[in-house]
Amino acid sequence: MSGLRVLAPVDFSEGSSEAVERGISILGEIAVLHLVYVTPRGLRELGDFVEEDYVQRAKGIAEGKMAEFIGSLPAGAAREVRYTVAAGDPASIVVEMANSGEFDVVLMAHRGYSYIEDFFIGSVTLKVISKSRIPVVVVRKEVPGR
Numbered sequence: 001m002s003g004l005r006v007l008a009p010v011d012f013s014e015g016s017s018e019a020v021e022r023g024i025s026i027l028g029e030i031a032v033l034h035l036v037y038v039t040p041r042g043l044r045e046l047g048d049f050v051e052e053d054y055v056q057r058a059k060g061i062a063e064g065k066m067a068e069f070i071g072s073l074p075a076g077a078a079r080e081v082r083y084t085v086a087a088g089d090p091a092s093i094v095v096e097m098a099n100s101g102e103f104d105v106v107l108m109a110h111r112g113y114s115y116i117e118d119f120f121i122g123s124v125t126l127k128v129i130s131k132s133r134i135p136v137v138v139v140r141k142e143v144p145g146r
Contacts (some may be wrong), residue, residue, distance in 0.1 A: 003031030019109035
């Protein structure tokens with residue numbers, strides 16, 4: 001199988017979508033695009049205090065958002081698109097997946113959904129860069145006029 005096996009963490013934000021689309025155009029032929037969304041840490045911790053159906057509903061919402069995200073990808077973005085919806089620490093989960101041997105490269109935005117200042121690199125991105133054993137392609141948000 002020729003083409004890259006790409007792991008792309010997403011948070012369903014506009015910046016995340018833009019990063020995946022721009023990254024796809026940069027990377028070239030992609031055999032497998034594996035998207036991963038990690039539910040916010042607080043939601044998992046709330047599991048001890050809320051009913052299980054609430055946690056399952058939240059996972060269902062994330063699954064729906066993932067389907068929309070996949071539907072918005074450019075045609076022919078990859079030969080195969082897969083996804084994972086996980087719960088826990090986003091950086092740890094992405095690093096674990098990146099270091100599993102299943103992927104050639106990680107593709108991610110420089111800042112996530114909670115992005116405040118476009119100058120700084122996000123904490124999840126920084127952790128993935130420092131702990132991943134495979135290359136990490138970081139796509140900055142495109143700023144008009146720069």
